[in-house]
Amino acid sequence: MxxxxxxxxxxxxxxxxxxxxxxxxxxxxxxxxxxxxxxxxxxxxxxxxxxxxxxxxxxxxxxxxxxxxxxxxxxxxxxxxxxxxxxxxxxxxxxxxxxxxxxxxxxxxxxxxxxxxxxxxxxxxxxxxxxxxxxxxxxxxxxxxxxxxxxxxxxxxxxxxxxxxxxxxxxxxxxxxxxxxxxxxxxxxxxxxxxxxxxxxxxxxxxxxxxxxxxxxxxxxxxxxxxxxxxxxxxxxxxxxxxxxxxxxxxxxxxQAPTATLTASTPITGDNVITLTWSGELGPDIPLIPSSSHRLLFDVQYWHDANQRWRDVIEDVEAGATTFAAICTGSYRFRVQPRAEQNGPGAWPNQRYPGVWSEPVEVILPSTPIEPGEPFTPTERIFLPLVGAQRTC
CATH class of the missing domain: 2.60.120.260 (Galactose-binding domain-like)
Known part of the structure; x- marks a missing residue:
């Protein structure tokens, strides 16, 4: 120089x-x-x-x-x-x-x-x-x-x-x-x-x-x-x-990016409901930003080979849990991505800091899939992917 x-x-x-x-x-x-x-x-x-x-x-x-x-x-x-x-x-x-x-x-x-x-x-x-x-x-x-x-x-x-x-x-x-x-x-x-x-x-x-x-x-x-x-x-x-x-x-x-972890429970025999739980940390740097009001939000996605792409389970949520009703047999994989955002007054400019997607967590369902018309009553929020009137994997 x-x-x-x-x-x-x-x-x-x-x-x-x-x-x-x-x-x-x-x-x-x-x-x-x-x-x-x-x-x-x-x-x-x-x-x-x-x-x-x-x-x-x-x-x-x-x-x-x-x-x-x-x-x-x-x-x-x-x-x-x-x-x-x-x-x-x-x-x-x-x-x-x-x-x-x-x-x-x-x-x-x-x-x-x-x-x-x-x-x-x-x-x-x-x-x-x-x-x-x-x-x-x-x-x-x-x-x-x-x-x-x-x-x-x-x-x-x-x-x-x-x-x-x-x-x-x-x-x-x-x-x-x-x-x-x-x-x-x-x-x-x-x-x-x-x-x-x-x-x-x-x-x-x-x-x-x-x-x-x-x-x-x-x-x-x-x-x-x-x-x-x-x-x-x-x-x-x-x-x-x-x-x-x-x-x-x-x-x-x-x-340094925020981090996230995700767990997916294996259903009991004959069941098709997977419980997903996620949480995370802001990391060491973000809390040091003057006037920061950053909080963690998460996106959760799943993969099934029948779809050949990642699909959303739930978006823009805080740490928590939900249930996922699997429609097909075989391997399901789940991942979570954190991001730090401010909602309301805080540091300026309003920087948004995404983390990286977590390593996929696999759950294998060897049981027979449920019929499209079979009733299911969840106790927590559930995601049922739809194509027209038919659920898909």
Whole structure:
């Protein structure tokens, strides 16, 4: 990192190097003590808010074969990789303030703090070919404990067609800008690698009526680390050429994911009722988030080979139990996924932290299935999958 050429991060140079030294000391401690769980923390990313006045930006290299009217600035703590043409990448506050400064009062799209990360198509509104396609990713490698699940939550906003046209949404049908968050659980830095797990959102900033604002979208995913380092990606992919295409990234947060366990009772001989019970923990990081009011919710699913897919048993519920009436013989498998959400006042922005699906629990029913019309009176909530008037496996 060339701090000498950085025009906007001088006030935070010392803090940044202290952060790096802290990471190095921590890594040394981990190496000397063996593979131990990193200590609990309310945030595992550095500069996930992309603030120009605290963590700062550095000048980014511009490819020699591209002419860009604005020097690219990369947020400290992050690296940039791209497919094809590189867009304008910059601090939103510095970019839209005239003269360019982190201290400006210009309106800036963001969801927290005073700043966000801007990715903007080349020739945004001018030339014979405005809004050139781009595909760029910011990434950061994070020290973790292999075999532990981590949860990434963040916010993005994309504006296909920009915001100055009338109607404000003139983005052609079938065109989109993809907001993407990803994690490589092996610690690789190639966003095109098969090891990266992605979540994607293609909604524009307004509804098709061009009036009703959709705005910032929350993306989140949970992944189990497969190495002592994982890599977090924040990506905007704009595959179509259209004027005004640009987007913003803000408020990225990485924590140790919530966990869940599920048990499934084996029915007594001749019975077809399986009792499912689930519970979980928020994990060590989430309770440390200032003003957090996160609580655990769960989704439970089942699998039977006759369906060849996972199907819902119950969704959006707290820890508890239910009964499941099996229709078919053979193997049933059940799994649960936790997520931490806030309901009402709490930390801002309202991050949602999903865990990973539990390992399936198998229950085998060798008995004869019940007839479709046979009456059954449950004592607890029951899930009976229906196709038309017939129950299926």
């Amino acid at each position: 060339n701090f000498a050429s950085c025009r906007y991060c001088a006030p935070i140079v010392v803090a940044f190097f202290l952060m790096l030294m802290g990471h190095a000391a921590f890594a040394q401690q981990e190496h000397s003590a063996g593979e131990t769980v990193p200590p609990a923390t309310p945030e595992r990313l550095f500069a996930g808010g992309f603030e120009c006045n605290t963590t700062g930006y550095r000048d980014g290299a511009v490819p020699e074969d591209e002419l860009i009217d604005t020097p690219n600035r990369i947020p400290n703590g992050w690296e940039l990789v791209y497919n094809g043409a590189m867009p304008v990448v910059d601090s939103a506050r510095i970019h839209f303030t005239r003269p360019q400064s982190c201290d400006g009062s210009a309106h800036v799209e963001r969801i927290e703090g005073i700043d966000s990360m801007l990715m903007q198509a080349l020739d945004l509104e001018w030339s014979a070919a405005p809004g050139k396609p781009f595909d760029a990713s910011l990434y950061q490698q994070v020290h973790v404990f292999s075999g532990t699940a981590y949860s990434l939550s963040g916010w993005m906003l994309t504006l296909c067609g920009g915001s100055n046209t009338k109607p404000r949404n003139d983005c052609p049908e079938g065109y989109y800008m993809a907001k993407m968050l990803g994690i490589d659980p092996t610690g690789g830095v190639d966003p095109n690698a098969d090891t990266v797990q992605w979540v994607e959102n293609r909604r524009n900033f307004v509804q098709p009526d061009g009036v009703t604002r959709i705005g910032w979208q929350n993306l989140r995913l949970g992944v189990t680390a497969q190495a002592p380092t994982i890599t977090v990606f924040a990506r905007i992919r704009s595959p179509f050429q259209w004027h005004g295409n640009h987007g913003f990234i803000d408020a990225l947060s990485l924590v």
